[in-house]
Amino acid sequence: MAVCPAGEDVIGPFLSNRASYLKDTFRPLTEKKETLYVIAGSDAEEYAPRRFPKKKVKRVGSGIRPRSIDGFLFGLKLTFQPGKAANLNAVYHFAFTGKEEKQATVTIRNGTLQVQDGHQGEADLLVTADSATWLGFLAKERSLLWALLRRKIRIERVE
Numbered sequence: 001m002a003v004c005p006a007g008e009d010v011i012g013p014f015l016s017n018r019a020s021y022l023k024d025t026f027r028p029l030t031e032k033k034e035t036l037y038v039i040a041g042s043d044a045e046e047y048a049p050r051r052f053p054k055k056k057v058k059r060v061g062s063g064i065r066p067r068s069i070d071g072f073l074f075g076l077k078l079t080f081q082p083g084k085a086a087n088l089n090a091v092y093h094f095a096f097t098g099k100e101e102k103q104a105t106v107t108i109r110n111g112t113l114q115v116q117d118g119h120q121g122e123a124d125l126l127v128t129a130d131s132a133t134w135l136g137f138l139a140k141e142r143s144l145l146w147a148l149l150r151r152k153i154r155i156e157r158v159e
Contacts (some may be wrong), residue, residue, distance in 0.1 A: 043083035065139045069100040069131050073115050080094060082111040093123035093158070100131035123157070129153040 031054055038045040040059040048057050053148040061084040062079060066072040072096075085108050089095045092106040106113070136142035147153040 003090075039079075041081075041084070043081045052056075060096065066153070068136060069096050070103050071103055072135065073106075076106060076115055077113060080113040082113075085113070086111040089124045090125065091121060093119045093126045095126065095128040096115065096131040097128065098130040098132055100129070124158060126156045126158050127153070128156070 013025070030052060033054055035056045035058050036044075036048050036052060037060045038048055039062050044056065045059065048055065060106075061131050064075055064079060066075050089109045090107075092108075093102045094102075096102045096104075096108065105116045105118065105119050105123070107116070122132075129147075130152045133142060133147050137144050137147055137153070144153065148155070
């Protein structure tokens, strides 16, 4: 219901007879033979075959290529994989320079992600990057290795 725009239209039959709704409407949709598109390496790729064994699973790229630093930071929330990050506890400080100057803190803890403006608290890692170079790297238009060698992107462990 939270993601289905038809939710308000079908809530009546669901509330009046849940068992019948699940049998007549929901189950046929979950058992329908169709292709599910999942991002390679995502939580969905792992979950889909178990939950929908009759459906074919096809790997696709996310297609997300942020064109601004704000877009990158917002996109982190959309592409975050809680299952893959379940055992990761880290705080990252980002310092973007150049065309789009911005500082941000990304905290991953217990399978959750938090993105904040500015440098908040103590970081485990500091990423300093020219904003255009960072966005070019994300769009696969620039080499990370070359950016590191030219010091357009610097990664420092904070102690």
